[in-house]
Amino acid sequence: MSGGTVTATRAELVGLDGVSVRFGDTEVLAPTSIQVREREFVTLFGPSGCGKSTLLNIVAGLLVPSSGQVRFDGKAISGINTRIGYMTQDDTLLPWRTVRANVAMPLRMRGVPRPEIADRVQTYLRLLDLEHAADRYPAQLSGGMKRRALLARSMIYEPRMLLMDEPFAAVDARLREGLHDEVRRAVEQADQTVLFVTHDVAEAALLSDRVLVLGHRPGRVVAELTMPFGANRDLRRLRLSEEYLAAQLAVRRALDTAEEDDD
Amino acid sequence: MSGGTVTATRAELVGLDGVSVRFGDTEVLAPTSIQVREREFVTLFGPSGCGKSTLLNIVAGLLVPSSGQVRFDGKAISGINTRIGYMTQDDTLLPWRTVRANVAMPLRMRGVPRPEIADRVQTYLRLLDLEHAADRYPAQLSGGMKRRALLARSMIYEPRMLLMDEPFAAVDARLREGLHDEVRRAVEQADQTVLFVTHDVAEAALLSDRVLVLGHRPGRVVAELTMPFGANRDLRRLRLSEEYLAAQLAVRRALDTAEEDDD
Amino acid sequence: MTDTMNGRARAVATKPVLASGIRDRVARHLLQAAILVAFLLLWQYASGRWVAPLFISSPVAVWDTVVRWIADGTLLHHAVATFRVAVAGFLIGGLSAVVFGYLLGVSRFWAGVAEPFITALYALPKVAIIPLLIIWVGVGAGLSLVVCALIVFLLLFYNTFYGIREVKPALIDGVRIMGGGWADVAFKVRLPSAFVWIVAGMRISVPQALVGVVTAEILAGNRGLGYLVSFNAGQFNTAGTLAAVATLLLIGLGLDRVVALATRSALAWQHGGGR
Amino acid sequence: MTDTMNGRARAVATKPVLASGIRDRVARHLLQAAILVAFLLLWQYASGRWVAPLFISSPVAVWDTVVRWIADGTLLHHAVATFRVAVAGFLIGGLSAVVFGYLLGVSRFWAGVAEPFITALYALPKVAIIPLLIIWVGVGAGLSLVVCALIVFLLLFYNTFYGIREVKPALIDGVRIMGGGWADVAFKVRLPSAFVWIVAGMRISVPQALVGVVTAEILAGNRGLGYLVSFNAGQFNTAGTLAAVATLLLIGLGLDRVVALATRSALAWQHGGGR
Amino acid sequence: GGGAAPGAAGGPLRIASASSSLSAGPLLAAMALDTFAQAGIAYEYTDFAGNSPNTIAALSAGAADVALVGAASGWDALQEGAPLVVVAAIAGNTSELGMRTDVAQRLGITETSPIEQRVQALRGLTIATARTGSANYQMLRSLFTLYGLNPDTDATIVPSEPTAIVAGLQNDGIDAAFYGTGVMQTNYADGTAVPMVNLPRGDVPELEDIVFATALVRTETLENDPARVEQFVTALRAAGTAITDRGEETRAAVKDRYFPDLPDEVYRLSWDQVAPAWILDGALSPQQLTASLEFQTQTTGKPYDGIGFEDDVAPIARS
């Protein structure tokens, strides 16, 4: 439980107070309060349609909630939040640019010198196994390759915070393990904060400092689990450990309870 | 091993002989031969970009291979194959129709009487937990809900064969288990044949009669594994069994070998 | 149409959405009224001071003429004549444009073959073929109808054609695999998908339908608003000319509004505001 | 453009793709040539048999006139005059259309405010305001330029406007989150995305640019192909009229081809053929 | 742009003409023989394709220095207060009425029948004429009124344009046409129509004094640069003299320059028909003005009391 206590003492990075969302007559999100601290890895976990992407959109400043306050780094969010990287659930690669150009875009917008851009793009393309496809247009990529290009684009500028909506769903098992390491490293060494969405219990248990389990109709937080693996976890060892299995079981049980509430 | 031998005696439904695909200068698929028999559940498993979706497109008649023969039910495929249901990796819901209308579409095209359509649509919407969203347009759905609507649309007309490209990736764990049952039932009771793509080792092991492991650059079949669980498997029991864990390990090992070949 | 700010969706309670929508609309209409009034005042002021009334008349004089024409029925008589022909011409030209644009949009080969000829027809100054048209269809309403239908056809054809081409092929494939025939592909995929383009084309061609009729009436007509325009222009009755032009503008704007309303509900699916 | 059949992608070796592309293109050009020849033969045959030469002259007579005009420099002199003005008018009208279409496309409020005024301007028969234009810009090249730029502006404006509106908002959001400013959004997302629309608008407006110049030249001119048209029409010299019209058509088609070529490579990303 | 300042005295004289047809014969002759050079000025010519209002707009805006227009449009402009002044009368009545040969035969009339009978015969016919509100259009209506016909109900008048008129007479689309000389000569030549009412010849005495084409300048031009106006009129008169004295040569020069492709027979017919209507000295009499204005009042219903011989006709144009 040491991990939980460590992060609990850090400053708040994201604060949602009584945030709710309606689309027309439908209440999509009941008033919800969530806090994410600096360098914390928080996972949103819950049934499809419960409002996970909606919550990420709110933090990204893309959606103004119907009620409630949203703070980022102590200040109310007004307008698009440019201090984050957002790996969306939908494809937002620009179809008229090659993979390389798409991935380089955030750096060019930030005025990074060209040689450095080329270097960093190369690094990320290698990391995501996209080197051979660097000069293809999105229409020429496979489904998983598009997701990986998007992932590269959201990570390359090392933003303060990463919002990741099912980032590894279309990635094969082997590459996925490598990326798990990469994301944890981002939190532990690059001081990034992560808000993560997945449907994979194991993934949620493995990576998170905290898991928020959501229920639906309307969406709301029904359980909160702190993962006991602490910072600087060794994923390789953790995968084979008993406590990891126990954590998975806990997450699954929380989800089941949440859904039984519904029925 | 009984399952393997049972399916091996059935008639061929899909036959690819020395099929290869090039896009411009890139060889995407090396000459490959694959057979799928009637009422068989075959899973394509392999790294992202190895040509899994490409293979499905060929069976669907959407892509004409650069070389080789493609048979379906004994006859060469020419043009779109309308005896299949195809759950694509990309979103192909019609944005200008509601979920209900999208799901009903194949039945209306087949001239099914209206009351029957309404019934069957209702059944499938319930099965996929979409009843409450039946009258929304695709733009008003969450990512997972879109995938589920697509799934309903590809299954509702109970085609001879189902092509499913990562159908459950965005579906939560609980619903997924229900859908696993449903798909196996389609094979065992409705005499359907399934060609399936997933990145989830456990899912591949659990559902398949046969798993084809693909390697990449260029895509090709590097291993073939027959799952020993036979027809009429009880998924609930299987999930807790030793042989299931063993099968998963076998799939994972085959994949690892395939990828080491690459490097 | 109203509740989405640029790139930033709003998820607010139903009431406030409507309220802000109404507030926006009121602001918009007030602004438009202000611009219109400013324009009229400027026009009235300029008339006789900066520009001779012979050329620009004045709003008051135009208004007087319009009132007089309404009273004696002149306006109704000519407006109905023009309007009728314009509607008929629009329907004929528009329908053939959609059909033809569809057919060429789905066939790259025939599109390639037909395209230069259509472009040539399009590049032809219509004034140059008026004599030929007169031989074929005579003068009067027939001529106006043909000119109008031709103009509408050409404008709408291009947009339909491009719209049909821009359809996502994956959607078509999906429908064909489900067992959809060409009619399903046409009416369930291609046309709905091209609808935004077709609507844009309609907004472009509706006013031109009127302009086409009026041009033909000016060149060879004895009825209609075009006749009123040229009749008054010939007598340097600028107030009369502008009164006819103003009526034309109002009819054009009115038709445009009708098209906009008729197509709005059919495009409702776009405004899910979802991401 | 060549290797995708309708809804059915082809993944064949590089060689065969090209070969079938070339075969298609040859077939297309042969067919076009056949249609053209058939048309010319029919025209020649009909002339004097079914229709008086006064109206349709004949291909041979038109050809003779063209040859004569080329020899004595008439054609070059007038064509250059028209072409120059058309290009300038197209650039002026086109650029302002893209800028203005962009600005209104991004702002729903201002679009709502400005839209009826633009529609009104668009619905105005240009012939009705020619006297006003003559007062403001005089006659000659200035008048042609203004008429041409106005027509191009209005046609291209609508397509740019709709194109900018049709941009997927998620793409814009993505770029803004990455830290993109308005210029990034404009040049990296909105304009590339609206490009298909703008291209369609250009194909619509290029021929009309010529038509605009020619119309102005016909109405008041002493130079240009429009003058040539009206000068010959005034003498009932139909061969001369049609020779000028034919030259106009060729220039129009040529300009259209230039636009098509210039825009093709910029749209290459669409033809990935991927699904 | 051509909207140059009115005082561009140094440059060529910018002549705008509503039409390059033979109605403007004296001007065409002046340009073809370049009597302008003899008078000491250079000129620049713009043709307005039959549209007098546009021509007057160009003149008023300073885009032209002299305008040759259909007189009717000129009177309307003057009545509406345009600051213009007549500097020359170019042609009297040049209009003619031609009838399809078979219609004339059916009605049993010829060019030599009494004028009353010829006009009455138009009852119920479809008659094409020039654009609505043009001089020809108004002349036709006035012809109707003179002989007791109602132009709005007794016949169908279709505004049309030259090619369409020739075609209409050839393919039976119309029964008759009323237009300036130079159009129906094509039909006379090929036999599809016959001349029926010839106004240049004086078939209708009431319409004889009506002036059909005039040359206008801006009042300020006359005040600031009378010499230029005089040069222009001098050049016109020189052309008039040439038409009288060297008829063949002038006719050939005009054909060469402005009608190179018109068949000889048609051109000759036209020239001979319209020549009597030209006002070769450019002079306008008070009677002609009065007749013209009275005629126009009949057709438009408008009074032309704002126009006076002293105010609106330059001394150089008075006879």
Ligand SMILES: Nc1ncnc2c1ncn2[C@@H]1O[C@H](COP(=O)(O)OP(=O)(O)OP(=O)(O)O)[C@@H](O)[C@H]1O
């Ligand atoms: N139009 C195209 N042009 C060039 N290459 C293409 C094109 N379409 C697909 N490819 C390439 O073909 C390969 C196979 O693609 P495919 O979509 O079949 O992969 P996949 O196995 O389904 O991958 P994933 O698991 O990521 O969906 C990829 O490397 C892709 O880049």
Ligand SMILES: Nc1ncnc2c1ncn2[C@@H]1O[C@H](COP(=O)(O)OP(=O)(O)OP(=O)(O)O)[C@@H](O)[C@H]1O
């Ligand atoms: N524009 C809209 N109009 C109406 N309802 C909407 C709209 N956009 C989203 N919703 C609804 O909001 C709910 C939450 O959507 P959200 O995308 O946040 O779900 P999610 O938790 O991300 O689901 P998934 O796991 O499937 O991605 C869904 O029920 C969806 O139908």
Ligand SMILES: [Mg+2]
């Ligand atoms: Mg989601």
Ligand SMILES: [Mg+2]
């Ligand atoms: Mg795939």
